Amino acid sequence: MARWYGAGMSRSSLLVLARERAALRRYSPRTVDVYLRWVVKYVRHHGLQHPGRMGAEEVRAFLSHLADVGHVAASTQNQALAALQFLYRDVLDAPLPPIDALAPAPRPQVLPNVLSRDGVARVLTHMDGTPRLMAQLLYGSGLRLMECCALRRKDVNLERREIVLRQTKGGRHRVTMLPESLMDPLSQQMERARVFIVRLMLRGGGYVELPNAFHLKASNAGRHRAWMWVFPAARQHWHAESRQWRVHHVHPSVLQRAVASAAKDAGLGQRVGCHTFRHSFATHLLESGYDIRTVQELLGHKDVKTTMLYTHVLNRGGRGVRSPLDGVPGAGHVLP
DSSP states (O other), X not given: OOBOTTTSSBHHHHHHHHHHHHHHTTOOHHHHXXXXXXXXXXXXXXXXXXXXXXXXXXXXXXXXXXXXXXXXOHHHHHHHHHHHXXXXXXXXXXXXXXXXXXXXXXXXXXXXXXXXXXHHHHHHHTOOHHHHHHHHHHHHHOOOHXXXXXXXXXXXXXXXXXXXXXXXXXXXXXXXXXXXXXXXXXXXXXXXXXXXXXXXHHTTOOBOOOSTTHXXXXXXXXXOGGGOBSSXXXXXXXXXXXXXXXXXXXXXXXXXXXXXXXHHHHTOSSOOOHHHHHHHHHHHHHHTTOOHHHHHHHHTOSSHHHHHGGGGGOSSSGGGOOOGGGGSTTTTOOOO
16 A cells, blocks of 8 residues: 655555544444545545645535535535544544534435335235344334344343343433234244354354453353344354454345335335334324333434424324314315
8 A cells, every 4th residue: 555655654554543543432333434435535535645634625625526516415425524523533633623614514304204004014014034023123113223133132131021222323222112022033033043153153153243342351252142143144254353253143234125125015105214114113102192202212312302303294194283174064075
């Protein structure tokens, strides 16, 4: 890798340092990968100049290019800005100045895409096996996609009928319900996963990744039953650093493809993704009369204003108000 002369480090060294600093801030692996991709795009956009020789003007030009030429959404532009702020603040120790032009782009308020109860049933009807069970958890417990994929055995409490979600979005913990109808299917899935991982253990593998540095405290915890994935991947991979054959949780694309295919087969006239089930979970609870604070806790929202967005899509007309036309006798009669 070519060296940036006079800058003191190569491009590869900069990326390694960025990954180390991100780990210190306890960013998730997905966030780290996204931030590093933005750093690479930023450097390439400015002709491979060292970012230490650039500053606010170059950042502004890059963000403007994304909006004017790339036509990216405001959320994408804000993500790029967050990545570059991390680069200058935590990696180069040269925080960007608070320039107005670098303020986060205003995001339009988009109403969540929600299915009716019948729509949920139609999509689930066209699913089977493990993807169906995972989709049922998304809707029945309000889980995010990665929360469902990375679910561990110790986080499922069948006796209390609850799921404990740890280090979720924003680093928060929360507890949500486990639908009674999924008690037996989930118990059977955990037993199948246990048998599968035990077979891998007998062949010298079967280790699972542990959070933070827990493997340093308990070296054998990677094979402990409590840490096993509820939805393990079908294949192992070699982890060179630990010199272990590890089994990862199922890849999110498996469920994403299954949901997209089921929605297409169901013939729904709306876009349906994995997060649609979580939106539907919140909306249907509010429709059933549950308190918005309760729904906020189940979803893990930091601010109740985020949860209030679902009150705008309740299946009772605009903001739950009955149109005055519906009280006019014969209003539904259309003259020829």
